[in-house]
Amino acid sequence: MKKWVLVLLGAVLLLSGCNRNEPINEHSQGIWNHYFVYPMSKLLLTLGHWFGDNYGIAIIVLTLIVRFCLLPLILKQFRASLAMQKLRPELLKLQEKYKSKDPETQRKLQQEMMQLYQKHGVNPASGCLPVLIQMPIFMALYYAISRTQEIKTHSFLWVELGHRDPYFILPVLAALTTFISLRLSPSMAEEQMPQMAMMLYIMPVMIFIGASSVPSALSLYWVVGGCFSIIQSLILRSQLKAAKAAENS
Template sequence: MRLNRKWMLLTVLILSFALLTGCSTTGKIDPESGLWDRYLVYPLSQLLDYFYDLFGTYGVSILIVTFLVRLLILPLSIKQQRSMQEMQVIQPKIQKLRTKYKKDQQKQQQEMMKLYKEHNVNPMSGCLPMVVQIPIFIAFYQAIQFDPQIAKSTFLYLQLGKPDPYLIFPLLAAFTTYIQMIAQGSANTSQTRILIWIMPIMIFIIGYNLPSALALYWVYGNIFTILQYMIFSRKKVGKAAA
């Protein structure tokens, strides 16, 4: 069940990225053209421009906007981490239920739901941060593509509206995705170990084709998430020691 949800999320991500790579880059952001542009694309574009005016570089602007987005979904991320850690604790019990009710899938699901309820675990909570991030990521892409000032700007050696010519940031995005999944404990079950390799490879392939600003956004976001997990885990260890 948990593996199926992860594969479902991976499929949604692939379809979303396929949509991004096929999007037209013509036109401009019009806040009056619809709810999507008005409440997501236009505000993101304005935020990016605002912090660019303050700091003089979109590299820093993307960093700050990424931080604000991750701060916005932080409660969901913390809930996800707690749920994943609890899932790791009850994995032996889950395996026993799978073995015991191997021939009765309905009974197996019923017993698992009782186990989740007993330990206050919501299996779907792990999906929420990613589900929330998908529309934000698409809006971020459109904000970059439809704002000529962002698309033509440079940061380090990058032209933000074009793919990274040296593949450094797609590689960093893939590597930090791998580290993030390790930090989340995705390697603790044999079923999810496959995703540890598939997800970074997919991120690299997508980063190869999309504007470098998105790879930069992904790297920033992954670093923020890794730090969040390190801090949260350290606090948990401190409480356990006390």
């Protein structure tokens, strides 16, 4: 549950543009700007020039490149989550066995949990590292799109990239792809579904509100990321189904 709360907070922060919004260039100061945002902006400008100053296509291509590059981390996180789910029944038994809250009992609980992890070759922290690596990259791409001035003067399909979508098509698509990708997420265990029901509906609403208040370039980025997440979730679900079939055979 905490993971999805963090995702929601991250999405709200990104789409609300709660950061410095001055133009990004080679003279921008600070480690974040120099090593994260500006390189993304430079890639975006290069792709834009390659595609005849079509920055809509540049945003789509760069977003897909970043998502494909991060796919191995997603798979690593998924496998770690799957391994933890398999251990969940045994972990619950240990927690029931050592349910007393005194320090000595809790120390024994931690010891047996670590032994269980070692026995099955599971690192409980391995699922967190991919998230920590992904977030700065996603944020750098987001702010590169937001702060690259050349984008704001170009159009793509029916929208001016520097202005909001007048027909709200991109915000609706952003919310819809977010809902579908969350609903299909293989990391959402069935027993968590009642707890996740509210998040499942609140997050798309927040995405819609955010995407309706930012330039279309950012809404386009969110839609492309959402579409990629849907395909990614379908692939992971098929892998999960295959793993369960192999386990039961």
